[in-house]
Structure formats: structure tokens, C-alpha cells
Amino acid sequence: MLKIITAVIGRDLKLAMRRQADIVSALFFFVIVVSLFPLGIGPEPDLLRKLAPGVLWVAALLATMLSLPRLFADDHRDGTLEQLALAPHPLGLVVTGKVIAHWLVSGLPLALIAPVLGIQFDLSTDALIVLTFAILIGTPALSGIGAIGAALTLGLRGGGVLLSLLVLPLYIPVLIFGAGAVDATVAGLGGEGHLSLLAALTFASLGFAPWASAAALKIALE
């Protein structure tokens, strides 16, 4: 079971490394969107500090969405996906591997760059640490839930726009608790409660989402 997952992760990471431009462009999107906000809002530190958690999280959501359509599309186009579906091991495990690989190339870089961007918003060190943790813990849920949307819209015209329509409503809880953790830290309340809920969301979505995605893929492949 673990062997299948690691094999899929290794394969997807290798494919991603061959096309680094995709990873970098999603990351640049995140950096640019976040950097545009202080320019648009103005330099008031109090206001920026208040806006920072929401802005960073919404930008992270959008950056994750950007790379989601590719999650299954390439494998679908060259027939790999059908082979994986026909293989004797459960498709859900394959999707789990793909979700983890997707997180490694999309969510993890976001978490690593987030503290640098947080400085633009004059966040305190505590808040930066919590922000990094929140994005680190929360983004796997985004990859998991996003996989369902990516599987449902596989091969449809206008799939990208439709994907955002399907997935963004389901992202709202992650956004609330993710931004809430940073907000609570800024307010001096401590973000542990929010972080725990975020971790719960991540575990729940990593447990269920791959199987829902696998069912959606089977519908798409019929």
C-alpha cells in the first residue's frame, strides 16, 4: 500500500521536476498577488497587519487552484490514467499519492515563501510562525478537496472556471480556520484551537477525498 503511494509520488515529482516552470509560475502568482495588496491599499501598518491573514490565505487558495487542472489532465491525455485505473491496486491509493505530490510542489513552496511575504504586511514573528504553520497544515486539505474538483471537471470544456466554482465553496472552512489562526495570534489569543481544527480538516480530507476523486475519475473514464 505504501509502496504504491510512494511510487506515484516519486513519478509525479519527477514529472514536475521536468517542467519546473509550472511550479514556479504558481509560486510567482502567489508572490505577485500578495505583493499587489499593499500597493493597492496603501502603507498603513495597522491596516496591513489586519488584512494580512486573509490576503495571504486567499492568495494561497487561488495559487493552489491554478495548478489543480493539471493534476489529472496530462495523465488523462496520454492514457496513463486509464492504465492506472485498470491496474489491480485501488485507484484511491494512486490518487492519494498524486495529492501528496501535488502538495509537495504547490502547497509546500507556498508555506516556505509565506513568512517572507508576511514581512511586507508588518506581521510580528509569532504571527509569521503561526502563518507558516497554518499554511503548512492547511494546504494538504486544499490539494485533497481540489482533487475531487479536478477529477469531476476532467476533460470538460471550460473546466478551469468550473473547477473554481466547484472547489472554492468547499475551501471556505480551510480559509476560515487558516486565517483565524493568524488573526487570533495577532490578537494575542493564541492560534492553537484553529490550528487543531485545520489539522482535523486536513486529515479528514486526505482520508476521504482521494476515494471520492477516484470515483469521479471512474465516471470520467467511462
Add this chain to the structure above:
Amino acid sequence: MKDRFNLYRFASPATFYPFAGALIPYFVAVSVVFGLAGLWLGMLVAPTDFQQGEGYRIIFIHVPASWMSMFIYLVMAGWAAIGLAFNTRLSGMMAQALAPTGALMAFLSLLTGALWGKPMWGAWWVWDARLTSELILLFLYIGYMALTAAIDDARRADKAGGLLLLVGVVNIPIIYFSVKWWNTLHQGSSVNLAKSSMATTMLWGMLLMAMCFWMYSIAIALMRVRTIMLERERNTDWVKAELLGNSAGGKK
């Protein structure tokens, strides 16, 4: 077919179509009766609220619409589960027929909530757990309709939409319990089987309106499912016979 009554017979569009057509007038009539009674009780008989004055009367639209928005989603998810489990044709059509009504109810709930919130809370919109989760419900309905509309193959549309419905169903308990879990501006539930915090006439007015909305939803969903059937089965003989008007419909 003569020997005994068989419920599964209605799983076929050709037999369900005339059956639905025969039911629609009854549901419309019952809905109108309940609606008139509910409006009469709610608008004329029910006492003025001691706290909220006459403004509270929007509750007779707001609460039934909110109930229906959640209930219709559950019914759609139920149809989706049946459709995915037993591979039935009718369930996908029913889910698709219900979706616009569900979206309408969610929209009405948000709209009347905003109209009610302005005089009572002093704000059209507050970022409250219940309001937000109801808004998500509206987005889920829109997402479902967009997804099924984007897929040309009706069978795949039913299945993909059904899966989305089942995934989104986690939102329903969140809406339902949100007033308990998060103590924010939205008032708690005032309807309780054991002891209700509202006047009896108000409660009855609300229940009558809820019945009215319920019956309306069934009637409109049946009308819509008939249209969907004609569209999907346009290549079959029974639709041709139906549209040419030379049969009572559904005759084998």
C-alpha cells in the same frame, strides 16, 4: 403488468411522465390552499412580536425557504446516492429537476434574511456562521447546475453531479447546527417540538407556509422533470406520441 401494482414501473420515464403529469394539479392545489391559509394566519391573525414589531412577519417566508433549501439538497443527495448505487435513470433527472428550486430557496432565504437583518441588526449582511454556510449552499447549488450543464453526456452529468452532491452534503449539518456551535448574531432556533419559544399562531402560520413551499417544490420539480424527460428521451417513440398528441401519453 396487470397482475399486481409494481412501484418499480415508475422508474421508467415513459410511465413516470404521465403519472407526474396527473399528480401536478393536486400538488399545485394543495400548495395554494396551504399558502393562503398560512398567509392569512401569518399576516392577519398572528400577534405582533413584542420585540421585533411587524418586521418579524418576514419569518413566514424566511424560515420555510431556509428549511426547503436544506431539505431539497438532502433530497437531491438522496437521489444521487440511489442513482450511483443502483444506476437508475430517473434519479439523476429528479436531482437535476430539483436543483433550480433549491437554489431559488437558498437565494430567497438569503434575500429575506438580508431584508430582515437590516431593520433588526442594522446590517444587510454579517459574517455569521449561519449566513456564510447558507451562502455556501447557494454556491453548491450553482456549482452543481454548472457542472451538469457543462457535461454533454446525460449519464455522466448525472453521475458527476451526484458525486458532487454527496461531497457537498457535509455542509448541511454545518448550517443546521451553526447557531448552536457558533454563538453569533443569528438568533437560535425558535421551533422546538417540546416547547416552542413563539406564539402558537405564529408557529402554525410558519408550518403552513412550510407545507406550501414543500408542495410548491414538488409540483415545480415534477413539471421540470417532465421537461427533462422529453428532452433526454427525444429519440423514443413515446415522446413522439406524446408530442404529436395522439395518445393519452405513456401508452405502450
